[in-house]
Each structure stands twice: as C-alpha cells, then as structure tokens.
Amino acid sequence: MPTYSHSRLETYENCPRLYKLQYIDKIEIEETESVEAFLGSRVHEALEKLYKDVRMTKIPTLDEILEFYEKAWDENWHDGVNIVRKDYTPENYRELGRRCISEYYGKYYPFDESRTIAVEHVVFFPLDNDRNYWIRGVIDRLSVAKDGTYEIHDYKTSGRLPTQEQVDSDRQLALYHIAIKRMWPDVKQIELVWHYLVFGKEMRSRRSADDLAKLKQEVMELIKKIENDTEFRPKESALCDWCAYPEYCPAKKHITMTSKLPVNDYLKEPGVVLVNKFAELQRHKKEIEEEMDKVREALINYAKENDVEVIKGSDHRVLVRFYKNLAFPTKDHPHRHDLEDLVRSLGLWERVSVLSPVSLAKLVESGQLDDEVVAKLSDLAVEEVRPWVKLSKLRPGDEDL
Numbered sequence: 001m002p003t004y005s006h007s008r009l010e011t012y013e014n015c016p017r018l019y020k021l022q023y024i025d026k027i028e029i030e031e032t033e034s035v036e037a038f039l040g041s042r043v044h045e046a047l048e049k050l051y052k053d054v055r056m057t058k059i060p061t062l063d064e065i066l067e068f069y070e071k072a073w074d075e076n077w078h079d080g081v082n083i084v085r086k087d088y089t090p091e092n093y094r095e096l097g098r099r100c101i102s103e104y105y106g107k108y109y110p111f112d113e114s115r116t117i118a119v120e121h122v123v124f125f126p127l128d129n130d131r132n133y134w135i136r137g138v139i140d141r142l143s144v145a146k147d148g149t150y151e152i153h154d155y156k157t158s159g160r161l162p163t164q165e166q167v168d169s170d171r172q173l174a175l176y177h178i179a180i181k182r183m184w185p186d187v188k189q190i191e192l193v194w195h196y197l198v199f200g201k202e203m204r205s206r207r208s209a210d211d212l213a214k215l216k217q218e219v220m221e222l223i224k225k226i227e228n229d230t231e232f233r234p235k236e237s238a239l240c241d242w243c244a245y246p247e248y249c250p251a252k253k254h255i256t257m258t259s260k261l262p263v264n265d266y267l268k269e270p271g272v273v274l275v276n277k278f279a280e281l282q283r284h285k286k287e288i289e290e291e292m293d294k295v296r297e298a299l300i301n302y303a304k305e306n307d308v309e310v311i312k313g314s315d316h317r318v319l320v321r322f323y324k325n326l327a328f329p330t331k332d333h334p335h336r337h338d339l340e341d342l343v344r345s346l347g348l349w350e351r352v353s354v355l356s357p358v359s360l361a362k363l364v365e366s367g368q369l370d371d372e373v374v375a376k377l378s379d380l381a382v383e384e385v386r387p388w389v390k391l392s393k394l395r396p397g398d399e400d401l
C-alpha cells in the first residue's frame with residue numbers, strides 16, 4: 001500500500017506524468033537537484049542544528065550557525081545542482097541562505113518564545129478508520145508555546161510570499177495537525193506557523209475540526225483519483241523548467257532530443273520535417289479559406305445585384321439561394337432556459353431533444369456518476385482512441401531545453 005506525502009500529492013496535481021515517472025516508474029536519473037531545493041536543505045539543516053542546541057540549553061552564536069551552513073554548503077555542493085534562473089550565480093543563492101538564517105536568528109534570539117519538543121519530526125498516520133490511506137511527512141519543528149498551544153513550524157525559502165487566504169487553505173501543515181492530534185489527543189490548541197525566510201515574515205493559521213474532516217475527505221478523493229488514473233497526462237507549465245525527466249516525458253522528449261542536434265541534422269529530423277510541412281499547409285489552408293470567404297461573399301453580392309440564382313463558370317456552376325429560417329435561442333443565450341421550459345410544458349421535449357453522446361461520455365468520465373450507473377452505461381460504450389493533432393507556436397523554454 002503506497003504511502004502519500006503532501007509533496008507526492010502536489011506532484012500529481014502539478015503534473016500527473018511527472019508523478020508517474022517519479023513515484024511509479026521510479027526512473028533513475030543522474031543526480032540532479034534544483035539550486036532552490038539545495039538552498040532549502042542547507043537552511044533547514046542550519047535551523048535544525050540551532051534548535052537542537054537550544055533544546056540542549058546551548059544557544060549557539062550566529063557565527064557558529066553560519067559556519068555550519070557554509071561548511072554544509074561546500075560539502076554537499078555537486079555538479080548536478082541545477083540553476084534554472086541564469087541571471088543568478090551559486091553565490092547569489094548562498095548569500096540568500098546566509099541572509100535568511102541571519103534575519104531569522106536576529107528576530108527570534110534567544111529562541112524562548114516556545115519550547116521546542118521535536119525537530120525534523122517524522123509523522124506517519126492513516127487518514128481513514130480502515131487504514132487504507134496513509135500519510136507520511138516531516139515537521140520542521142514542533143514546539144509548545146507558553147499558553148500550551150502546540151505550534152507546527154515550517155521553514156520556507158521560496159521566493160513567493162503566499163496570501164493569508166492561501167496559508168489558511170494550506171494542506172501540508174493541516175495534515176501534520178491531524179497527525180499531532182492523533183499522537184496527543186489531549187492537546188487543546190494547535191497552531192500552524194510558516195516562516196517565509198526570504199521575506200523575514202511569519203504567518204499563522206488554525207484549523208477547525210470541520211476543516212480537518214473536509215481535508216481528510218479531499219485527500220482521500222485525490223488519492224482515489226491518482227490510483228484510478230491510467231493515463232497520467234503530462235501537464236506542461238513553468239515547472240517543466242525544473243523537471244528532471246524531460247527525456248522521458250511525451251511533451252518534452254522530442255524537444256529535448258532535437259535541441260541537441262546540429263542545425264543541419266535538426267532540419268532533416270523526420271518529426272521536425274513533418275511539423276514544418278504541417279505548419280506550412282495550415283498557413284496555406286488559412287489563406288485559401290480567407291480567399292474562399294471573399295469569393296463566396298462576392299458570389300452572393302453578384303447573385304443579388306443581377307437577380308440570378310445560378311452563376312455559370314467554365315467547368316462548374318454555383319447555386320446561390322436565400323432561405324428564411326427561424327432562429328431559437330442557442331445554448332448560451334439568456335433566454336435558453338425560458339425556451340426549454342416552454343418546450344417541456346408544451347410536451348414537445350421528446351420530439352425535439354437529441355441525446356448527446358459526447359456529453360454523456362464526458363459525464364461518465366467525470367466520475368460524478370455512481371459506479372452502478374457507469375457500469376450499465378459502459379456496457380453500451382466502446383473505448384476508442386482518437387488522435388487529436390493541434391499546431392501551435394513553440395512555448396517559452398521549448399528552445400532552451
């Protein structure tokens with residue numbers, strides 16, 4: 001039975017294919033790590049040491065903590081540390097870490113706001129009574145404030161400061177709240193505390209029993225969705241720049257492979273040739289369609305001006321005829337509901353409505369129907385694989401892979 005963590009769930013939400021490559025296929029790749037992750041690990045280690053010392057009644061000096069940080073930075077740095085934002089050097093990131101630690105130290109010294117009871121504390125617990133869904137996580141620091149409130153602390157070195165609304169709906173620390181409540185049911189109050197170190201800002205939030213019950217339900221639904229996924233579609237986003245698996249991803253594999261080719265070989269590569277041909281034909285098609293619209297319009301005007309309905313060419317003839325139609329409100333028209341109500345009340349619904357197989361397929365696939373209903377409908381459906389081909393401009397970053 002797989003164990004889920006917040007970051008595992010988040011990976012699926014960000015990109016199902018990345019989730020599959022990382023957690024199901026467990027593709028082994030050369031050791032790579034984003035510089036942001038590297039920086040986060042070093043800062044976490046430094047703060048872990050700080051609080052371990054404090055717990056042992058020793059308050060280390062800032063210089064000692066910074067020395068620890070610098071040493072860990074040098075010892076752990078490796079060739080696989082990847083800097084995506086090319087405007088910044090390793091030294092910029094290193095200095096950012098120093099600043100995060102120094103500001104934190106200055107703000108909380110002598111670290112007696114609350115009593116630390118655990119650092120890097122591993123939690124592992126089931127979400128449901130049947131113990132089918134297990135969550136694992138690591139609490140950066142757990143402490144007890146002077147009024148007895150348990151505080152779950154999390155250090156963030158991200159360069160993005162969330163809103164209060166976002167931290168109020170944060171999943172990670174809320175899951176840890178559930179874990180702490182299970183471990184110590186007598187705990188009266190629990191507070192979630194984020195330290196956004198780059199901004200020197202602390203953010204706090206609390207959760208009610210209802211919030212936590214809702215969260216458990218949502219997480220179990222998400223896990224079911226993951227376990228029932230058979231496609232794991234790639235979801236391209238800005239995060240692709242940080243992805244370690246572009247060579248294995250159907251959305252990035254060809255781009256990665258061809259970007260390494262010398263320009264002559266690149267232009268001869270069969271996929272590149274086909275896309276270029278397709279783009280050229282699409283352009284012609286558009287030009288021809290625009291030209292046809294103009295000629296069609298001219299034929300209509302000619303027929304009107306000359307009061308003819310058949311216009312003769314060399315090998316073809318064109319029939320231009322004008323029909324009067326009744327146009328009822330379409331699907332998104334504001335009076336559509338009135339029309340539907342009227343048609344029903346007149347007993348005409350069965351005669352004019354038609355089943356939409358596309359809408360029915362979407363409804364079945366949405367997961368909103370009972371399993372029994374889905375099973376009955378599925379008996380009359382056949383699974384088809386239909387290709388969908390769409391031409392678009394290259395995206396930012398496609399050239400750089």
Ligand code: SF4
Binds near residue numbers: 017235249
């Ligand atoms: S490259 Fe992008 S789309 Fe492909 S697996 Fe990675 S994150 Fe997903």
